[in-house]
Amino acid sequence: MKSLYRITPAIGLSLLLSAPSVTTSAATLNGAGSSAAAPLYNIWAQAYTKKSADTLDYKPVGSSGGIKQIKAREIDFGASDVAMSTADLKKEKLIQFPSAISGVVPVVNLPGIKSGDLKLTGDILAAIFSRKITMWNDATIAAINPAINLPAKNIEVIVRQDGSGTTYNYTDYLSKVSADWKIAYSKNFTIAWHKDLTQIKGSSGIVAGIKKTPYAISYIDYNYVLQDKLTAVQLKNRDGKFLPPSAESFAAALTASQWKSKASFDEMLTDKPGPNVWPITMGTFVIVPQVSATPEKTIALLKFFSWGFLNGDHLVNNVDLVRLPDAIQARVYKEMTTVTDKNGKPLQWSLQ
Missing domain, CATH: 3.40.190.10 (Periplasmic binding protein-like II)
Known part of the structure; x- marks a missing residue:
């Protein structure tokens, strides 16, 4: 695990790029949750459609609504400004990763x-x-x-x-x-x-x-x-x-x-020590099923977020959020590779 933090995003993505690519048809990615994250996901989607036929339908229904809908598998991903607990993720067979800081x-x-x-x-x-x-x-x-x-x-x-x-x-x-x-x-x-x-x-x-x-x-x-x-x-x-x-x-x-x-993403960022710390800092998170019932669509979703981390840093700044540091992005890529199909086989995908 220690070696994980020596992986840069570029190296992490190179591992994904070397994996066998799966051809997928155009997909509409359905997400819901955090209204704070909506500007980020929408600006990423606008830029992403210039290179991909995939589109995003994101509804800012609030974090608790996003968690509720992804637990019920009504959407492809939920978005929350509060991390789910490790126990709850395990129970619901979900994974989560941060996308930005605000x-x-x-x-x-x-x-x-x-x-x-x-x-x-x-x-x-x-x-x-x-x-x-x-x-x-x-x-x-x-x-x-x-x-x-x-x-x-x-x-x-x-x-x-x-x-x-x-x-x-x-x-x-x-x-x-x-x-x-x-x-x-x-x-x-x-x-x-x-x-x-x-x-x-x-x-x-x-x-x-x-x-x-x-x-x-x-x-x-x-x-x-x-x-x-x-x-x-x-x-x-x-x-x-x-x-x-x-x-x-x-x-x-x-x-x-x-x-x-x-990589304790479930740690709250409020009231941290330090003279230059804003006391009500928070992360915003993406939540997806650990086991995919629709592998091609899930691959399209993982490719979208990977593209956002690799190419969308300046877009994060454009909507006045803070990009994730490289070490945390590397952890995110690693987390993405744990998603499997119903047979327990890791999804094979790349950004190409």
């Missing part, structure tokens, strides 16, 4: 406040989303924002209603930094939110909701923050430093984890 970002709609102006902490966020803090000019918020004239307005809190990996990562973070939150709400894809909160489905719904609601706060994936020009906050990390979200701060969280050293 972060969850608190966003606000405060007139006159620009992105990065407002500072918040995990404790304050937990108090706002549990309605213990209800006014923007609350003394706790004002104490860390002395240069801002905070309005004497009610905080309008907008949250995800559907089963969301973004919600899971956000509430996992709040559970780590606030004992009160952990007891009252804990972490999950769906939360029994306070009755005064406005619940909306999907990331696009959150974007629309935050833009049309003055004095609102919500949370959303980083790529939507940039693409839709939302107002992000600075957040205090575990080392006590306030910083804005960025690709560099997500990468710093990954470095502080065991993803590189032990």
Whole structure:
């Protein structure tokens, strides 16, 4: 196993390229799940169709929906912003691998406040989303924002209603930094939110909701923050430093984890130590059956994702996600080669 981390993506793919190629007809690859990952899979698909007849039909139904559908074998792959446990993967006869790294970002709609102006902490966020803090000019918020004239307005809190990996990562973070939150709400894809909160489905719904609601706060994936020009906050990390979200701060969280050293993809990336770490970093994952009932279609799916890792790094940046480091990509390729047909024979495929 140790030698795995000395394999570069190019070497890993050369092993696949040397395998006997299987001729497949054009396929429509059906996926569903994470709304955070939708921009990435769609931009990969747009580029991939220039070299392949295969197409992608991806539905951003939320991470829990993607997991549910792949367990039922209703789709070719599920997508989730939370890794399934090793035990659950084994039980359901599935494998998973990460495709990119991102972060969850608190966003606000405060007139006159620009992105990065407002500072918040995990404790304050937990108090706002549990309605213990209800006014923007609350003394706790004002104490860390002395240069801002905070309005004497009610905080309008907008949250995800559907089963969301973004919600899971956000509430996992709040559970780590606030004992009160952990007891009252804990972490999950769906939360029994306070009755005064406005619940909306999907990331696009959150974007629309935050833009049309003055004095609102919500949370959303980083790529939507940039693409839709939302107002992000600075957040205090575990080392006590306030910083804005960025690709560099997500990468710093990954470095502080065991993803590189032990390929522990089920490890959460929230609240990691380090002065440059964004505290609500997350991975996004692809989930596929360990045993394929439709080998030709599964081969088309594996070729699509392999192409994305080999050729789509710049496209990852275009949708404001963070590419996987080479050592992790090598692990992903290795994981892909474990998929078999119903007779237990590894699928034979190449990128050619």
